[in-house]
Amino acid sequence: MTTRDLPALDLDDLGTEAFRRTLRDATHEVGFFHLRHRIPTAVTDELFTVARRFFALPEADKLAIEMTRSPWFRGYTRVGGERTQGAVDWREQIDVGPERAPSARRDPAYLRLDGPNQWPAALPELRTVIEAWTARLSDLGHRLLAEWAVALGAGPDHFDAAFAEPSTLLKLVRYPGREDAGQGVGAHKDPGILTLLLIEPGSAGLQVQRDDGWFDVPPAEDAFVVNIGELLEVATDGYLRATNHRVVSPAPGTERLSIPFFFNPGLDAEVPRIALPADLAAQARGVEQDADNVIGSRYGENLLKARLRAHPDVAAAHHADLLD
Numbered sequence: 001m002t003t004r005d006l007p008a009l010d011l012d013d014l015g016t017e018a019f020r021r022t023l024r025d026a027t028h029e030v031g032f033f034h035l036r037h038r039i040p041t042a043v044t045d046e047l048f049t050v051a052r053r054f055f056a057l058p059e060a061d062k063l064a065i066e067m068t069r070s071p072w073f074r075g076y077t078r079v080g081g082e083r084t085q086g087a088v089d090w091r092e093q094i095d096v097g098p099e100r101a102p103s104a105r106r107d108p109a110y111l112r113l114d115g116p117n118q119w120p121a122a123l124p125e126l127r128t129v130i131e132a133w134t135a136r137l138s139d140l141g142h143r144l145l146a147e148w149a150v151a152l153g154a155g156p157d158h159f160d161a162a163f164a165e166p167s168t169l170l171k172l173v174r175y176p177g178r179e180d181a182g183q184g185v186g187a188h189k190d191p192g193i194l195t196l197l198l199i200e201p202g203s204a205g206l207q208v209q210r211d212d213g214w215f216d217v218p219p220a221e222d223a224f225v226v227n228i229g230e231l232l233e234v235a236t237d238g239y240l241r242a243t244n245h246r247v248v249s250p251a252p253g254t255e256r257l258s259i260p261f262f263f264n265p266g267l268d269a270e271v272p273r274i275a276l277p278a279d280l281a282a283q284a285r286g287v288e289q290d291a292d293n294v295i296g297s298r299y300g301e302n303l304l305k306a307r308l309r310a311h312p313d314v315a316a317a318h319h320a321d322l323l324d
């Protein structure tokens with residue numbers, strides 16, 4: 001596998017013309033970039049420490065908050081409990097979304113995704129640290145979206161209405177080592193708008209697909225890996241590109257921790273489409289169509305479809321009426 005660096009941006013340059021141009025070009029050409037985040041090391045260290053503590057909890061503590069108990073797809077998934085493209089992912093994780101009351105409505109079906117989280121009783125600090133991280137990254141997400149909007153010829157507030165009540169999804173993920181560099185998480189595009197991925201320093205394993213094949217993404221210090229999802233491709237008629245990526249399992253005796261944060265519109269929000277200026281519109285490729293993966297026009301539709309596929313046991317336990 002060949003290594004190829006990603007375009008690099010620095011949050012210190014946010015608000016400049018150069019930042020916006022690189023942001024636009026990187027997500028037009030690659031769909032991925034490194035973003036130097038300027039967050040104090042103490043903050044990210046605390047996050048990885050609490051993640052490590054969570055995964056080190058006794059099995060029974062983690063299974064007490066298994067996602068199979070949650071119609072809202074929140075909580076812990078054991079190794080082998082998740083699927084991508086029908087194949088088993090070799091990772092364990094906890095999923096945390098917005099803390100909301102369950103919707104009284106069952107229709108449209110995606111409203112069933114609103115609900116409470118499951119927190120581990122044995123690790124109360126997990127909630128404090130995750131909620132602070134979610135607030136910090138939501139703020140960053142809003143600022144980045146305003147930059148994209150301006151870079152694409154819209155007003156800085158273009159995304160505000162759709163993101164008034166964002167759908168955030170935070171995962172703590174652990175990939176155990178194993179003999180073969182098999183599927184940690186299988187090839188996929190993220191279903192939403194924006195993903196900010198924090199990877200434990202020094203960890204390899206992430207691969208990104210380009211026109212000429214798959215490439216290893218080298219770890220970068222003090223930087224997020226940022227990528228856009230299918231809905232930003234839809235919003236720009238394919239001018240910006242959602243890119244396939246995957247993670248291969250680390251070597252035996254090692255592990256890989258990552259903390260993806262998905263920043264997305266309200267479940268009910270229509271995709272905030274952008275009318276591109278003529279020079280950009282001329283380079284828009286249209287949305288890549290896949291008969292197995294029809295993209296919905298509301299975030300909730302896309303998220304529900306992804307959740308039902310990734311967690312068939314949760315789907316069978318709580319949403320059998322939605323399965324065909």
Ligand SMILES: O=C(O)CCC(=O)C(=O)O
Nearest residue numbers: 173185190206247258260
């Ligand atoms: O763990 C990673 O590095 C990437 C995870 C990922 O792509 C995802 O969860 O969507």
Ligand SMILES: [Fe+2]
Nearest residue numbers: 188189190245
């Ligand atoms: Fe992903």
